[in-house]
Amino acid sequence: MPSIIHVDLDQFYAAVEILDFPELKGKPLIVGGRPDSRGVVCTASYEARAFGVKSAMPSSQAARLCPNAIWRVPRMDRYAEKSHEVHAVFERYTDQIQSVSLDEAYLDVLGSIKLFGSAETIGRRIKHDILSETGLVASVGVAENKFLAKVASDLKKPNGFVVIPPGREHAAAVLNPLPVSRLWGVGAKTGDRLAELGIVKIADLLALDEEWLSRRMGRENATRLLSLAQGIDSGEVECGGISKSLGRENTFAKDLYDIDAMERELFAFCDEVSSRLRAAELKCGGVTLKVKFADFTRISRASMFEEPTDLGEPLYHAVRTMLRERVELNGRGVRLLGVAATHLVRANAAQQSLFSDGDNQKKERAAVAIDKLRGKFGDGAVTFGRLLEKRSDNTGTPAI
Numbered sequence: 001m002p003s004i005i006h007v008d009l010d011q012f013y014a015a016v017e018i019l020d021f022p023e024l025k026g027k028p029l030i031v032g033g034r035p036d037s038r039g040v041v042c043t044a045s046y047e048a049r050a051f052g053v054k055s056a057m058p059s060s061q062a063a064r065l066c067p068n069a070i071w072r073v074p075r076m077d078r079y080a081e082k083s084h085e086v087h088a089v090f091e092r093y094t095d096q097i098q099s100v101s102l103d104e105a106y107l108d109v110l111g112s113i114k115l116f117g118s119a120e121t122i123g124r125r126i127k128h129d130i131l132s133e134t135g136l137v138a139s140v141g142v143a144e145n146k147f148l149a150k151v152a153s154d155l156k157k158p159n160g161f162v163v164i165p166p167g168r169e170h171a172a173a174v175l176n177p178l179p180v181s182r183l184w185g186v187g188a189k190t191g192d193r194l195a196e197l198g199i200v201k202i203a204d205l206l207a208l209d210e211e212w213l214s215r216r217m218g219r220e221n222a223t224r225l226l227s228l229a230q231g232i233d234s235g236e237v238e239c240g241g242i243s244k245s246l247g248r249e250n251t252f253a254k255d256l257y258d259i260d261a262m263e264r265e266l267f268a269f270c271d272e273v274s275s276r277l278r279a280a281e282l283k284c285g286g287v288t289l290k291v292k293f294a295d296f297t298r299i300s301r302a303s304m305f306e307e308p309t310d311l312g313e314p315l316y317h318a319v320r321t322m323l324r325e326r327v328e329l330n331g332r333g334v335r336l337l338g339v340a341a342t343h344l345v346r347a348n349a350a351q352q353s354l355f356s357d358g359d360n361q362k363k364e365r366a367a368v369a370i371d372k373l374r375g376k377f378g379d380g381a382v383t384f385g386r387l388l389e390k391r392s393d394n395t396g397t398p399a400i
């Protein structure tokens with residue numbers, strides 16, 4: 001009996017903007033850093049996607065592709081609010097909820113079928129309730145495991161509702177024609193490597209000899225990939241209550257004016273947040289920078305990583321880029337800075353590129369070693385550079 005439901009909201013950030021500003025409806029809308037600020041696209045409305053605009057594309061490129069687009073900067077707090085409303089719907093049907101990001105979750109409704117009817121019925125009710133109670137459109141997939149449910153929710157996007165009935169033949173009918181990039185672990189790099197081997201569709205992969213594939217990509221990867229290609233996934237809905245974000249912020253005793261001083265603070269925050277991610281065995285798919293100015297106006301900027309990470313370096317790189325390129329300081333004093341790791345996933349569930357480069361793995365091992373030393377000798381024992389030594393003693397009130 002299928003019991004897994006995957007829900008993914010359509011054009012999420014853009015949908016919330018359209019909900020709050022109905023005049024945007026039907027227009028090509030891009031949510032992201034403005035093109036003159038060297039930002040990236042978070043998401044685009046389907047009207048803008050028709051011009052080739054995609055998530056994570058540099059905003060300057062998006063502006064060239066779609067010169068008439070209307071631009072909006074992300075309002076993360078508002079999106080989080082809408083995400084909570086959607087969760088309130090889920091919670092009425094099950095407590096087995098794995099939240100993957102603000103707009104995406106897996107639900108295991110096995111225990112709810114007696115009360116509410118089949119998983120299909122529950123999926124339809126959830127889709128209906130989300131629309132009527134939050135004004136947002138969700139695409140929903142129902143299947144016997146998480147992988148197939150996710151594939152299903154994407155099949156008829158936008159406004160999709162797809163059930164894949166149990167049984168290999170149903171999985172094969174859906175999976176075989178899809179590109180291998182739909183398989184977990186196949187990112188751009190792995191996809192290119194597979195294409196070089198002549199493997200483009202999932203059906204191509206299934207026609208291969210397992211030994212042959214193992215020799216090229218390692219036994220474990222080959223086995224996992226071939227299982228997924230047949231629609232087999234034993235992953236459970238992990239509802240361990242991963243909090244939505246993990247962050248560190250500080251209100252300074254004296255406002256900061258010097259960008260170097262701000263960067264030193266942010267470096268320390270990223271270092272701490274990444275340590276806490278590793279301690280909790282989590283990785284983050286995105287990071288948010290929060291700035292409160294001396295006049296109490298506040299802004300936040302968000303960006304996403306290509307792959308979830310628990311390392312301080314990419315966190316800091318993203319935060320520093322946001323501070324330099326997407327925050328207009330204009331000589332204003334900064335009262336508070338904050339860094340939050342968002343889109344948290346369990347480290348062992350974080351998708352890794354199958355051909356993931358050795359460099360990252362080395363950095364991961366180094367980070368684990370550093371955490372061990374810190375465990376022994378305290379936080380000051382090891383830092384990633386000399387930046388921390390120069391940090392002022394301007395600690396104010398720590399928060400979070």
Ligand code: TTP
Pocket residue numbers: 008009010011012013014041042043044055056103104157158303304
């Ligand atoms: P997605 O569900 O990937 O995208 P979407 O909801 O905008 O569109 P779709 O209808 O195809 O589901 O991501 C959810 C939100 O996360 C998206 O609205 C914006 C944000 N996001 C980023 O900020 N950067 C990114 O690179 C991606 C992929 C998403």
Ligand code: MG
Pocket residue numbers: 008009010011012103
């Ligand atoms: Mg979505």
